[in-house]
Amino acid sequence: xxxxxxxxxxxxxxxxxxxxxxxxxxxxxxxxxxxxxxxxxxxxxxxxxxxxxxxxxxxxxxxxxxxxxxxxxxxxxxxxxxxxxxxxxxxxxxxxxxxxxxxxxxxxxxxxxxxxxxxxxxxxxxxxxxxxxxxxxxxxxxxxxxxxxxxxxxxxxxxxxxxxxxxxxxxxxxxxxxxxxxxxxxxxxxxxxxxxxxxxxxxxxxxxxxxxxxxxxxxxxxxxxxxxxxxxxxxxxxxxxxxxxxxxxxxxxxxxxxxxxxxxxxxxxxxxxxxxxxxxxxxxxxxxxxxxxxxxxxxxxxxxxxxxxxxxxxxxxxxxxxxxxxxxxxxxxxxxxxxxxxxxxx
Amino acid sequence: xxxxxxxxxxxxxxxxxxxxxxxxxxxxxxxxxxxxxxxxxxxxxxxxxxxxxxxxxxxxxxxxxxxxxxxxxxxxxxxxxxxxxxxxxxxxxxxxxxxxxxxxxxxxxxxxxxxxxxxxxxxxxxxxxxxxxxxxxxxxxxxxxxxxxxxxxxxxxxxxxxxxxxxxxxxxxxxxxxxxxxxxxxxxxxxxxxxxxxxxxxxxxxxxxxxxxxxxxxxxxxxxxxxxxxxxxxxxxxxxxxxxxxxxxxxxxxxxxxxxxxxxxxxxxxxxxxxxxxxxxxxxxxxxxxxxxxxxxxxxxxxxxxxxxxx
Numbered sequence: 001x002x003x004x005x006x007x008x009x010x011x012x013x014x015x016x017x018x019x020x021x022x023x024x025x026x027x028x029x030x031x032x033x034x035x036x037x038x039x040x041x042x043x044x045x046x047x048x049x050x051x052x053x054x055x056x057x058x059x060x061x062x063x064x065x066x067x068x069x070x071x072x073x074x075x076x077x078x079x080x081x082x083x084x085x086x087x088x089x090x091x092x093x094x095x096x097x098x099x100x101x102x103x104x105x106x107x108x109x110x111x112x113x114x115x116x117x118x119x120x121x122x123x124x125x126x127x128x129x130x131x132x133x134x135x136x137x138x139x140x141x142x143x144x145x146x147x148x149x150x151x152x153x154x155x156x157x158x159x160x161x162x163x164x165x166x167x168x169x170x171x172x173x174x175x176x177x178x179x180x181x182x183x184x185x186x187x188x189x190x191x192x193x194x195x196x197x198x199x200x201x202x203x204x205x206x207x208x209x210x211x212x213x214x215x216x217x218x219x220x221x222x223x224x225x226x227x228x229x230x231x232x233x234x235x236x237x238x239x240x241x242x243x244x245x246x247x248x249x250x251x252x253x254x255x256x257x258x259x260x261x262x263x264x265x266x267x268x269x270x271x272x273x274x275x276x277x278x279x280x281x282x283x284x285x286x287x288x289x290x291x292x293x294x295x296x297x298x299x300x301x302x303x304x305x306x307x308x309x310x311x312x313x314x315x316x317x318x319x320x321x322x323x324x325x326x327x328x329x330x331x332x333x334x335x336x337x338x339x340x341x342x343x344x345x346x
Numbered sequence: 347x348x349x350x351x352x353x354x355x356x357x358x359x360x361x362x363x364x365x366x367x368x369x370x371x372x373x374x375x376x377x378x379x380x381x382x383x384x385x386x387x388x389x390x391x392x393x394x395x396x397x398x399x400x401x402x403x404x405x406x407x408x409x410x411x412x413x414x415x416x417x418x419x420x421x422x423x424x425x426x427x428x429x430x431x432x433x434x435x436x437x438x439x440x441x442x443x444x445x446x447x448x449x450x451x452x453x454x455x456x457x458x459x460x461x462x463x464x465x466x467x468x469x470x471x472x473x474x475x476x477x478x479x480x481x482x483x484x485x486x487x488x489x490x491x492x493x494x495x496x497x498x499x500x501x502x503x504x505x506x507x508x509x510x511x512x513x514x515x516x517x518x519x520x521x522x523x524x525x526x527x528x529x530x531x532x533x534x535x536x537x538x539x540x541x542x543x544x545x546x547x548x549x550x551x552x553x554x555x556x557x558x559x560x561x562x563x564x565x566x567x568x569x570x571x572x573x574x575x576x577x578x579x580x581x582x583x584x585x586x587x588x589x590x591x592x593x594x595x596x597x598x599x600x601x602x603x604x605x606x607x608x609x610x611x612x613x614x615x616x617x618x619x620x621x622x623x624x625x626x627x628x629x630x631x632x633x634x635x636x637x638x639x640x641x642x643x644x645x646x647x648x649x650x651x652x653x654x655x656x657x
Contacts, residue, residue, distance in 0.1 A: 029456075029459070033463040033464075081443055081447075083447065132634075132637075132638055136637075136638050138637050138638060141577070141580070142577055142580055142581045142584065142633070143634060143637070145574055145577040146574070146577070146578075146630040146633050146634045147630075147634075149573070149627070149630040150630050150631060153627045154623065154627070156623055157621060157624070160623075273454060276450075276451055279447060279451065280448075280451055283444065315459075316458060316459045316461075316462035316463065316468075318454075318455040318456075318457075318458035318462070319455060319456075320455060321454050321455020322453075322455035322459055323455070325394075325448050325450070325451035325452025325455060325456070326448070326452055327448075328444065328447060328448030328452075329434060329440070329444075329445050329448035329449065329452065330448075331444070331448075332440040332441045332444035332445035332448055333434060333439065333445070334439065334440075
């Protein structure tokens, strides 16, 4: 095998090993509580990828994760641990409700305007964490989590008061028909193309532009970056801003591009954890925006198939999150793949 | 401040009681995390330990018919999670922040999965009231207070942790494992063992805090029971610069903010004026503000957060 090919394949192998570890651990958890893991996994994967409808639905589940993964990945590239996608995503969704649900605009412009407004609100919510990091050195893990909870109560407040649908206390005003992205099949809409384009754009920004290079340099080697005259403040700000735009897009996608609700539920039930799941997706995708797309499709499949698993075998679909966590822990250990390789060689 | 509170018609005793209850899990996890980080492992998975031990603590309490056993076995469960985390970090040479976040994501799914698997009911389990580990009543200056024995234990543990770090040989080894692990290794003491031990202790304290929330405070296990408290505890640790006694103070400040929020929410005359949702934001906003004001001049152990690799 050529060196180049090995270099590309290695992260893929590592992710695959971690995924297998996660699925095996999930099976052990099912056995511990008396479920049949084989049956559960068969339902999960048949439900997720066994039919055209299943695949379309899995892609619909994957869409927001593709962009929340970008939030985390672009943070890691600047040596930041930005776990604020959750809160920024809530803000993106409420932004989409404000423009998509309450304003009258022509059909062609409406979805675009609502998407952009949602993305900007997401970026705005990322800003305090960036400023605190640059100005006071506050660690982003703590600041972004605190902002997530503030966002949760703020958006819940808006959904239950000013932006609630009159007469329907359980949800916010839905996006108007002019603001909705066309449905491609099942609950998948054309917003997936916007999301894919965004992922590619971030990849280009990171690997083909000067500011992207600066961002990665600050992340890889802060000492060298200092000598090269790179501005770490600018890199941090850019990373948080791009991350916020991405998370805002994820939130907007659930309002403007996800039937049947086209809105936010008052419990935020249709948004909860999309940001945190993005962390696992980003790590499986090796913190590359394009790798994240494939990882999101895998994880979207798990989420979609998890419902079939719950319905037919009775295993709570939340187990999928537990599996995701184990995959992340496995990926945190660079040694695992090295150990396996050493075993094979000896 | 106190005057405004009493003017607004909020019961001062109630406020202190709730503040102390809210302080307890924060203080336990923060002291545990101080020990953890002093030895060189950063565990951002405190929230995850809270979520798991809150559910399992209730489970143990029901199995053994006792709230006290629920708390103790909750701590044991936390110790076990800490052990696994320590093994992953020390022998798996893991990126600690990523592994800790993995623990949080795992718990986010595992908590609700446990609720469904054990009690076959989604999201919440209300247990029998007799299993509650209720606080004791004290009378000070004519005013009656209820203080939980766990709160007292948390304060004692913080003092003990301080003495352990600064007055014992093990304390020197712990601090050296975080500051200069090579020296510990050269002295013939295993860096891995020291770090592992502190991961277990830190996990046990967080586990006690996790089991405390349903068994001594809320009276029910719910899927988002800790609501970011594991991260508020991390903020307390940063604020304290890894000093267990300062961490106790920080936990009290954050707990007080939460107590204030709870008290406002239930006080007639006030709850109508201040929107409920904004009151609930208070603990998080206070945490952010205090961190913004307090950081700077703190020194953290040089080797903390990095796996130790012998050269």
